[in-house]
Amino acid sequence: MDNTPNTTLDPSTPAAAGGLLAGKVAFITGAGRGIGAAAARLFAREGARVLLAARTEAELKAVTEEVRAAGGTADHVVCDLADAASVRAAVDRAVELYGRLDVAFNNGATGQQPGPMDQLPEADFDHVYAVNLRGPWLAMNAEIAAIRATAGTGAIVNNTSVGSLSGNPELPAYGAAKRAVNSLTESAAITYGPEGIRVNAIAPGATLTEMIREWEAKSPGVVERITSHAPLRRAADPDEIAQAAAWLLSDRASYVTGVVLPVDGGARA
Template sequence: MTGTKAPGNGAGLLAGKVALLMGAGRGIGASAARLFAREGAAVVLAARTESELADVVGEIRDGGGTADYVLADLTDGGSIQAAVENVIRLHARLDVALNNGGISIPHTPMVNATEQKFDLVTSVNYRGLFLSMTAEIRAIRATAGSGAIVNVSSVGSLRGAPGLGPYAATKRAVNSLTETAAVEYGPEGIRVNAIAPGTTMTGVIRQWADDEPAAVERLNTLTPLRRAAEPDEIAEAAAWLLSDRASFVTGVCLPVDGGLRA
């Protein structure tokens, strides 16, 4: 873990807020960390790979932002709780959180999916997110008092997803957890939303595009904007939902998919 500076008070969409980002070593999470810092938040990044976290934190600090990292394993509830407690130790409060951590498994019809792969994707994408979100809610209640959480779902959760059965099911579970948390904690001033990205050019998708270019091209053809998103574009939607400008938005699963679900 690195040292820290005090949260900044400059102008920005998330000015003065303390933000925890789970799964922030690369892809959407790393892009969100950079964006949130530019928008004035003091960011704490969490993931399993320290070298990736250190690189992103270094970039943010070099740009004048406030950033730290903590190690967290979404398959380990104690690790998740420790990460949240470290945010409180660093900044004395938690205002907003992005739960981006998750994994995919090889595309295959459901009857070919192994029990091991099913258990793995469930433990990270469903159980890990549940433990992260509940720990964050407890921390927000105990410190800032009110705040916001965004969970990263998938456009695959919104319909049948051939070849992605176990993965898509975990993301549909994320949508349900999001809606329930929004209802339970809205009266306390804690907003909980989800975003459902479409095809996004993360490292995983870039590798898929190299291995099966026709598959990604087909998705782009089905997308009205005729292209995939960059991680920064997904991060922008999350930043808005976490900001005070979305103060009357909760319980939503927002597709950020270039119109794929239209």
């Protein structure tokens, strides 16, 4: 089987030749804000036609219009990662709009109330599991089917967390779900690599998103404490995380699969 990267450019794509993702169709979850919104802007600048997915339509619409105003090709679809039918319909929408799916960035997630695991209500644990683990599993299944049926080869990146790489007593359910996504990533890389579908993950450190601002509000000083242990001594901008995802999705990373890449300012060095 020929599983070399598909680099054929679609002549209808308005992107300039040579962009990191030129000619590709990209599906992004959690794209209404934070890292997902940064990824939508970046992927479009790098030549992809993008479909943005999230639960809040107003946020999706705003980012979509921003991408279009900058000359990119974008659309959006409301998607609840905890709902299997919603996830499948969102991925199918990318194929309906653009005729194919090449790459996907599974970024969407939900947080948890910080604190010891025995203080987390069962319903909250179930919600974190449904969105942060079952959601990426559903998305990968739909994305692999769409890539296989259209582009043939492609790439997927899952967004986990540096907090998944060791014990996480402050966010135990969040960290556990993200660690499980790391395992799913590695398993998928082994399973679908022979078909030419690469699957990787990024594990961001502290990043200036609404989620970490909410954590800071509940646990004042947590951002300073986290960043003080990173050699770069600062939190990341969402675009810096999106850049790592873009590279892993691009053909420049054509021999990279099964990797969980920390993007953490050196925190785990």
